[in-house]
Amino acid sequence: xxxxxxxxxxxxxxxxxxxxxxxxxxxxxxxxxxxxxxxxxxxxxxxxxxxxxxxxxxxxxxxxxxxxxxxxxxxxxxxxxxxxxxxxxxxxxxxxxxxxxxxxxxxxxxxxxxxxxxxxxxxxxxxxxxxxxxxxxxxxxxxxxxxxxxxxxxxxxxxxxxxxxxxxxxxxxxxxx
Amino acid sequence: xxxxxxxxxxxxxxxxxxxxxxxxxxxxxxxxxxxxxxxxxxxxxxxxxxxxxxxxxxxxxxxxxxxxxxxxxxxxxxxxxxxxxxxxxxxxxxxxxxxxxxxxxxxxxxxxxxxxxxxxxxxxxxxxxxxxxxxxxxxxxxxxxxxxxxxxxxxxxxxxxxxxxxxxxxxxxxxxxxxxxxxxxxxxxxxxxxxxxxxxxxxxxxxxxxxxxxxxxxxxxxxxxxxxxxxxxxxxxxxxxxxxxxxxxxxxxxxxxxxxxxxxxxxxxxxxxxxxxxxxxxxxxxxxxxxxxxxxxxxxxxxxxxxxxxxxxxxxxxxxxxxxxxxxxxxxxxxxxxxxxxxxxxxxxxxxxxxxxxxxxxxxxxxxxxxxxxxxxxxxxxxxxxxxxxxxxxxxxxxxxxxxxxxxxxxxxxxxxxxxxxxxxxxxxxxxxxxxxxxxxxxxxxxxxxxxxxxxxxxxxxxxxxxxxxxxxxxxxxxxxxxxxxxxxxxxxxxxxxxxxxxxxxxxxxxxxxxx
Numbered sequence: 001x002x003x004x005x006x007x008x009x010x011x012x013x014x015x016x017x018x019x020x021x022x023x024x025x026x027x028x029x030x031x032x033x034x035x036x037x038x039x040x041x042x043x044x045x046x047x048x049x050x051x052x053x054x055x056x057x058x059x060x061x062x063x064x065x066x067x068x069x070x071x072x073x074x075x076x077x078x079x080x081x082x083x084x085x086x087x088x089x090x091x092x093x094x095x096x097x098x099x100x101x102x103x104x105x106x107x108x109x110x111x112x113x114x115x116x117x118x119x120x121x122x123x124x125x126x127x128x129x130x131x132x133x134x135x136x137x138x139x140x141x142x143x144x145x146x147x148x149x150x151x152x153x154x155x156x157x158x159x160x161x162x163x164x165x166x167x168x169x170x171x172x173x174x175x176x177x
Numbered sequence: 178x179x180x181x182x183x184x185x186x187x188x189x190x191x192x193x194x195x196x197x198x199x200x201x202x203x204x205x206x207x208x209x210x211x212x213x214x215x216x217x218x219x220x221x222x223x224x225x226x227x228x229x230x231x232x233x234x235x236x237x238x239x240x241x242x243x244x245x246x247x248x249x250x251x252x253x254x255x256x257x258x259x260x261x262x263x264x265x266x267x268x269x270x271x272x273x274x275x276x277x278x279x280x281x282x283x284x285x286x287x288x289x290x291x292x293x294x295x296x297x298x299x300x301x302x303x304x305x306x307x308x309x310x311x312x313x314x315x316x317x318x319x320x321x322x323x324x325x326x327x328x329x330x331x332x333x334x335x336x337x338x339x340x341x342x343x344x345x346x347x348x349x350x351x352x353x354x355x356x357x358x359x360x361x362x363x364x365x366x367x368x369x370x371x372x373x374x375x376x377x378x379x380x381x382x383x384x385x386x387x388x389x390x391x392x393x394x395x396x397x398x399x400x401x402x403x404x405x406x407x408x409x410x411x412x413x414x415x416x417x418x419x420x421x422x423x424x425x426x427x428x429x430x431x432x433x434x435x436x437x438x439x440x441x442x443x444x445x446x447x448x449x450x451x452x453x454x455x456x457x458x459x460x461x462x463x464x465x466x467x468x469x470x471x472x473x474x475x476x477x478x479x480x481x482x483x484x485x486x487x488x489x490x491x492x493x494x495x496x497x498x499x500x501x502x503x504x505x506x507x508x509x510x511x512x513x514x515x516x517x518x519x520x521x522x523x524x525x526x527x528x529x530x531x532x533x534x535x536x537x538x539x540x541x542x543x544x545x546x547x548x549x550x551x552x553x554x555x556x557x558x559x560x561x562x563x564x565x566x567x568x569x570x571x572x573x574x575x576x577x578x579x580x581x582x583x584x585x586x587x588x589x590x591x592x593x594x595x596x597x598x599x600x601x602x603x604x605x606x607x608x609x610x611x612x613x614x615x616x617x618x619x620x621x622x623x624x625x626x627x628x629x630x631x632x633x634x635x636x637x638x639x640x641x642x643x644x645x646x647x648x649x650x651x652x653x654x655x656x657x658x659x660x661x662x663x664x665x666x667x668x669x670x671x672x673x674x675x676x677x678x679x680x681x682x683x684x685x686x687x688x689x690x691x692x693x
Binding site: 106107109110111113114115117118121122124125126127129130134137140141143144147177 | 199200201202203234235256260262297298299353354389390392453454455457458459602603
């Protein structure tokens with residue numbers, strides 16, 4: 001099939017300089033289709049497509065590669081959340097808030113040290129179920145962080161984002177099993 | 178997960194997947210421990226680490242084969258520098274070392290690489306070898322094609338040169354990747370374990386695999402055709418991956434070995450954590466092994482195995498309490514007055530008394546129940562409440578639910594309900610369970626081993642087993658309690674139990690400085 005399109009592509013280019021692009025675009029569209037197909041089986045389809053499409057590596061990636069891209073997103077978001085937590089801790093919060101923030105710091109550290117690290121190793125080594133466990137754990141850590149605030153949580157956006165990204169990652173990894 | 182369990186010169190050896198750097202999966206090496214009795218373990222130095230291109234990304238699972246001349250050969254999966262799963266050979270440097278401290282990797286590794294048609298990431302966990310009709314050894318390796326889980330078979334004479342059989346040992350569509358394949362004979366006269374190479378008319382073969390997709394250990398009984406190295410299940414409806422489980426709880430990557438010393442087949446199981454990674458990092462450890470279990474064919478049902486804690490666990494028993502004929506009425510809970518309730522060995526027998534009163538019970542629930550032990554039906558649930566506190570704010574019900582009061586006619590479920598096992602909101606709290614056949618004339622019984630955060634429950638002599646992890650916040654140490662309960666509506670239960678306090682096993686590093 002691919003060979004056929006390439007020949008046609010070349011032929012068209014040789015004769016008319018116009019919609020040769022259409023046939024070559026078919027090949028690219030297959031990659032975009034992989035992102036769509038993969039994201040279709042995740043709980044937050046649009047979010048999934050957004051994150052994957054915005055990473056240049058997604059054009060050449062297989063499903064494992066797409067999963068690794070999402071794990072990178074978890075890592076970035078966890079680092080950002082930790083930065084914010086440290087900032088908030090420096091602003092001398094009252095005791096209840098401080099305890100919750102410290103607990104959240106532990107949880108986000110665990111996301112980085114355990115979940116992200118294990119997920120990357122597992123995906124590379126071909127034992128994806130550990131990556132699924134890591135993604136599921138990241139979602140739980142984020143939810144637990146959110147629940148640790150008795151009053152209003154200053155990290156709602158971060159925790160919700162982490163939960164959704166983690167759930168998306170887990171759903172992509174499941175497709176590898 | 179475990180690698181190559183074996184018995185050598187008076188010591189049982191356990192090798193396990195170990196990350197020396199963190200309480201998470203990664204940097205996988207072979208931890209090593211030895212024991213005289215498979216209960217009191219002593220840690221030895223790490224046996225093998227990733228050191229060559231063919232295992233630099235992980236020294237994974239494998240199995241030991243003991244040759245008739247006494248040689249020990251270990252086949253294991255290595256993850257290469259290119260993330261390809263290959264099989265390697267290793268052996269002890271010094272066979273006269275009872276501790277088997279040093280291991281050497283064969284210079285010609287890898288000895289098997291993924292064959293054509295098998296993906297490089299779906300090829301792992303070689304089994305213990307068995308001798309076929311032609312005198313050659315066979316080894317099985319799990320894999321998959323599409324969504325069909327299967328076991329490949331290789332033949333060898335020297336464990337260096339291997340040839341792949343045309344047919345696989347067995348395959349089951351829709352079951353996904355088969356990890357930790359295990360293949361061994363059991364005697365249908367059910368009294369002793371058998372060496373892996375035994376075959377004959379009084380033997381059935383067990384094929385087991387760990388299901389990567391669903392994280393359960395599935396098995397089936399069947400017949401091994403040595404003429405062409407294929408295996409067929411006794412009941413295709415309960416084939417590998419779609420039928421019986423070795424354990425209906427949190428249990429995975431198990432494997433057996435033949436204990437030639439006591440002529441038993443012993444099953445090891447891996448039980449990982451169901452709390453969060455942040456908890457695991459804080460406590461600095463993760464993952465347990467169950468008390469090893471003996472494996473026997475259940476000649477009464479003819480369709481299942483019997484798995485039972487090894488008798489050596491009884492050496493941990495301290496004092497005991499006995500309770501005879503305690504009546505528990507519908508909807509009631511009875512406390513048991515024992516000293517501590519965190520390290521226990523419990524054996525309980527249950528008698529059913531039908532009530533003459535109006536039948537108010539629904540009998541439309543026959544399984545564990547959507548809300549577990551809170552789901553009341555006419556003839557269940559009833560059993561024990563383990564790792565509970567005085568106010569029952571935390572409790573783990575272990576129970577039977579019958580469909581009929583005539584034991585020969587009932588469909589019975591054996592369950593563990595973790596929904597109220599802990600007040601913590603970030604731990605998993607599932608309901609586990611499976612059917613357990615009860616034959617007429619039998620007594621209803623369960624055995625339960627409790628050890629703080631792990632509960633191993635055995636129904637009807639080990640026909641159905643459930644391992645569970647619990648993380649109580651109140652029901653800990655001196656505050657933990659044990660209760661009897663009956664939440665059925667139409668029956669009284671009369672329970673007789675014997676409860677032993679269990680000592681610690683004092684697992685520690687091998688005392689090299691002392692004489693042993």
